[in-house]
Amino acid sequence: MAKILPAAPFEGANENLSATTAPQDVSREDAATFDVLRKMREDILCCVLKPDQKLKFGELRQRYDTSVGTLREALSHLVSEGLARTEAGRGFQVSPISLADFLDLSELRVYLETKTLADAIRHGTDAWEAEIVSSYFLLSKLGAPKQDDSLSVKQEWGKRHKRYHDALVATCRSPWSLHYRSELFDQARRYHWLTMIHSRLHRRNEHLEIRDAVLARDSDLACSLLEQHIRTTVEQAVADVPGLIRGNARVLKPGKRRKS
Amino acid sequence: MAKILPAAPFEGANENLSATTAPQDVSREDAATFDVLRKMREDILCCVLKPDQKLKFGELRQRYDTSVGTLREALSHLVSEGLARTEAGRGFQVSPISLADFLDLSELRVYLETKTLADAIRHGTDAWEAEIVSSYFLLSKLGAPKQDDSLSVKQEWGKRHKRYHDALVATCRSPWSLHYRSELFDQARRYHWLTMIHSRLHRRNEHLEIRDAVLARDSDLACSLLEQHIRTTVEQAVADVPGLIRGNARVLKPGKRRKS
DNA sequence: CGGTTCAATATTTTCGAAAGTTTCGAAAAT
DNA sequence: ATTTTCGAAACTTTCGAAAATATTGAACCG
Numbered sequence: 001m002a003k004i005l006p007a008a009p010f011e012g013a014n015e016n017l018s019a020t021t022a023p024q025d026v027s028r029e030d031a032a033t034f035d036v037l038r039k040m041r042e043d044i045l046c047c048v049l050k051p052d053q054k055l056k057f058g059e060l061r062q063r064y065d066t067s068v069g070t071l072r073e074a075l076s077h078l079v080s081e082g083l084a085r086t087e088a089g090r091g092f093q094v095s096p097i098s099l100a101d102f103l104d105l106s107e108l109r110v111y112l113e114t115k116t117l118a119d120a121i122r123h124g125t126d127a128w129e130a131e132i133v134s135s136y137f138l139l140s141k142l143g144a145p146k147q148d149d150s151l152s153v154k155q156e157w158g159k160r161h162k163r164y165h166d167a168l169v170a171t172c173r174s175p176w177s178l179h180y181r182s183e184l185f186d187q188a189r190r191y192h193w194l195t196m197i198h199s200r201l202h203r204r205n206e207h208l209e210i211r212d213a214v215l216a217r218d219s220d221l222a223c224s225l226l227e228q229h230i231r232t233t234v235e236q237a238v239a240d241v242p243g244l245i246r247g248n249a250r251v252l253k254p255g256k257r258r259k260s
Numbered sequence: 261m262a263k264i265l266p267a268a269p270f271e272g273a274n275e276n277l278s279a280t281t282a283p284q285d286v287s288r289e290d291a292a293t294f295d296v297l298r299k300m301r302e303d304i305l306c307c308v309l310k311p312d313q314k315l316k317f318g319e320l321r322q323r324y325d326t327s328v329g330t331l332r333e334a335l336s337h338l339v340s341e342g343l344a345r346t347e348a349g350r351g352f353q354v355s356p357i358s359l360a361d362f363l364d365l366s367e368l369r370v371y372l373e374t375k376t377l378a379d380a381i382r383h384g385t386d387a388w389e390a391e392i393v394s395s396y397f398l399l400s401k402l403g404a405p406k407q408d409d410s411l412s413v414k415q416e417w418g419k420r421h422k423r424y425h426d427a428l429v430a431t432c433r434s435p436w437s438l439h440y441r442s443e444l445f446d447q448a449r450r451y452h453w454l455t456m457i458h459s460r461l462h463r464r465n466e467h468l469e470i471r472d473a474v475l476a477r478d479s480d481l482a483c484s485l486l487e488q489h490i491r492t493t494v495e496q497a498v499a500d501v502p503g504l505i506r507g508n509a510r511v512l513k514p515g516k517r518r519k520s
Numbered sequence: 521c522g523g524t525t526c527a528a529t530a531t532t533t534t535c536g537a538a539a540g541t542t543t544c545g546a547a548a549a550t
Numbered sequence: 551a552t553t554t555t556c557g558a559a560a561c562t563t564t565c566g567a568a569a570a571t572a573t574t575g576a577a578c579c580g
Contacts, residue, residue, distance in 0.1 A: 021361040021447070023342035031348065032564070033336075057532070067565045069329045072533085076293075076333045080340030082283035082439075088291065089571050091532060101282070104434050111371070174364050179342075180440055292534070317562070327535045332563085349541050351562060 022175035036064050037074040044083045044094055045189045046155060055084065055092040081183060083190075099238070102191050105184060106234045112181040113230065114223040116172040121219045128171045129215060135164040136211045144203075145196050154196055158189060164207060168214060168226075188230075191237050198240040203232065282435035296324050297334040304343045304354055305449045306415060315344065315352040341443060343450075359498070362451050365444060366494045372441040373490065374483040376432040381479045383431045389475060395424040396471045404463070405456050414456055418449060424467065428474060428486075448490075451497055458500040463492065 040060075043049045060071050075092045078084040086092045120128070139160040145153055165185060172178050206229045213222035300320075303309045320331050335352045338344040346352045380388070399420040405413055425445060432438050466489045473482035 021342060021355045021357060022364075023340055056530095058530090068533085069332070069564065069566090072329070072333055073336045076336040077340050080283055080337050089532065090573095101435075104282075104436050108434065108436050108440075111375075115371075174368065175361075176364050176368050176444070180368075184436070316560095318560090328563085329534065329536095349562065350543090 022179040032066065033070050033073050036066050036070055037077050039064060040074055040078060041081075041083060041186070042155070044078070045186060045193065046151070046158070047190065047193050048151075049094050051094050051097045051190075053094045055094065057091070082187060097190060097194075102188075102234065102237060105187050105191075106230055109181070109184045109188060110227050110230050112177055112184060113169070113226055116169040116174065116177050116181050117214070117223055117226055118219050119174060119177075120169045120172040121214060121217055121222060123171045123173055124214075124217065125171060128167070131167040131170065132164075132211060132214060135160065135167040136207060139164045139207060140205075147197055154193070157196075158193070161192075162186075162189070168210070188233075191241075192233065194241045195233065195237045203236070206232070282439040292326065293330050293333050296326050296330055297337050299324060300334055300338060301341075301343060301446070302415070304338070305446060305453065306411070306418070307450065307453050308411075309354050311354050311357045311450075313354045315354065317351070342447060357450060357454075362448075362494065362497060365447050365451075366490055369441070369444045369448060370487050370490050372437055372444060373429070373486055376429040376434065376437050376441050377474070377483055377486055378479050379434060379437075380429045380432040381474060381477055381482060383433055384474075384477065385431060388427070388431045391427045391430065392424075392471060392474060395420065395427040396467060399424045399467060400465075407457055414453070417456075418453070421452075422446075422449070428470070448493075451501075452493065454501045455493065455497045463496070466492070 040049070049055070055075065057068050057071060061068065064071065075084055075086070079086050079092070083095055084092050085095055139157075142153070142157050142160060145157045162185065166182070169178065169181065206225065210222060210225045210229065213225055300309070309315070315335065317328050317331060321328065324331065335344055335346070339346050339352070343355055344352050345355055399417075402413070402417050402420060405417045422445065426442070429438065429441065466485065470482060470485045470489065473485055
């Protein structure tokens with residue numbers, strides 16, 4: 001009974017899904033707090049709230065039309081996710097970005113994304129395939145956004161891009177891997193946003209290639225393509241976003257201030 | 261300039277530590293909120309606040325002597341870390357535990373711990389070695405706690421155990437890996453606590469073996485020992501904690517209630 | 521002229537009460 | 551006997567004001 005683990009990957013009781021303790025992936029939560037949290041996260045991911053920007057309660061309060069306590073709760077969440085920072089008595093600010101961070105982030109993503117993808121393929125179902133087809137369709141219909149596309153178009157593409165990548169790994173059996181994968185994916189979105197703005201490189205239709213490899217259940221090929229997909233994005237950012245290389249990139253008009 | 265990543269682990273600008281964006285590992289933060297957060301986390305990790313337990317504001321308010329808003333902020337953090345859950349309008353509760361979760365958790369830990377350890381060994385310094393020696397000394401001085409040791413002894417052992425394991429990987433260069441490793445380590449502490457309570461199995465002095473392998477800079481051996489260390493702990497929990505196997509383990513006297 | 525002190529201002533942090541939900545149990549209806 | 555309805559109690563959520571802390575800028579010495 002105790003001989004479940006002969007120094008090999010854990011196998012026991014994988015069916016017992018009774019209680020997945022991994023952190024609640026942003027789904028339903030408190031009504032108002034969650035709403036503010038979601039909006040703020042989206043704003044940080046899209047660099048509407050810029051890296052390093054000070055997050056003052058006065059401004060936030062009027063921007064999101066809510067109270068200090070609610071804001072504080074949402075900010076607290078963002079700190080845990082790594083999208084904001086806070087210090088003793090001097091409030092909150094958007095987390096900085098840097099090349100070093102993007103590289104570190106991406107390396108871990110390569111491992112987690114491929115691990116979750118391999119497991120998802122292993123346990124794929126019809127519904128899983130259907131969602132991949134569907135989400136890919138929606139993604140391809142929009143096409144990669146260009147520098148002068150509107151904010152809302154870019155945001156919509158971001159949503160569909162995330163939905164597609166989530167769909168790929170949806171049947172992975174490891175809640176913890178899925179959770180961290182998702183957090184890292186969001187982190188990467190901040191950098192992707194900068195890349196979109198400066199986008200110059202031509203890229204193959206990597207999402208299509210991945211989709212087909214996954215649907216063919218070719219795990220090795222799919223993982224390899226996904227790995228390349230992540231690495232190419234890093235290359236593109238390094239090539240296209242000049243600010244990233246020399247430490248703190250301050251993008252999107254550094255001095256712009258909203259009147260309080 | 262763009263040819264930094266030939267489909268191999270990222271190498272570029274590893275020196276640029278200007279801005280490590282990975283979430284702030286619990287260090288300094290707000291004064292009061294952080295204090296409450298730390299106490300609550302410790303209580304959950306030690307199962308003083310039991311798995312699945314409802315976290316009512318009335319009780320918490322008097323237990324930690326603070327206001328609702330502060331509690332809410334701390335609870336918010338705990339939810340992000342996976343130690344608590346929350347639902348729409350019905351408050352917070354301690355995250356459940358289960359065998360499936362422990363297995364999942366542990367498998368990811370094996371990867372992250374070995375990855376960070378290998379990197380830490382690669383970049384080890386004198387100060388790093390010194391802290392390993394020192395923290396191991398403190399850990400060994402206490403000896404593995406037994407079932408009838410007092411709560412404070414067990415807690416002290418938990419602190420030293422964490423300090424030792426943190427010391428091993430301290431020089432790892434990947435902030436994100438370190439962050440997730442730390443979160444998973446804390447998660448595992450909840451299960452270790454149960455194992456301590458029921459402890460029956462005899463174990464070799466694994467911490468000493470790991471220490472020596474690490475100090476000898478034998479990366480392969482150290483990682484292998486660390487992997488075994490984690491797996492053995494899982495085996496021990498499976499063998500010793502009967503409740504874990506059949507879904508939700510409710511430990512530490514299920515009916516006990518504190519008077520409000 | 522550069523640096524320090526101190527008061528005024530701006531901002532954050534904490535708190536308790538009001539408003540809004542959910543839960544529970546008793547009474548009414550099927 | 552079982553289900554439904556309703557209202558009271560318990561609890562959660564939200565809010566704005568009071569307290570605490572940090573920042574700014576002007577006046578003051580070395």
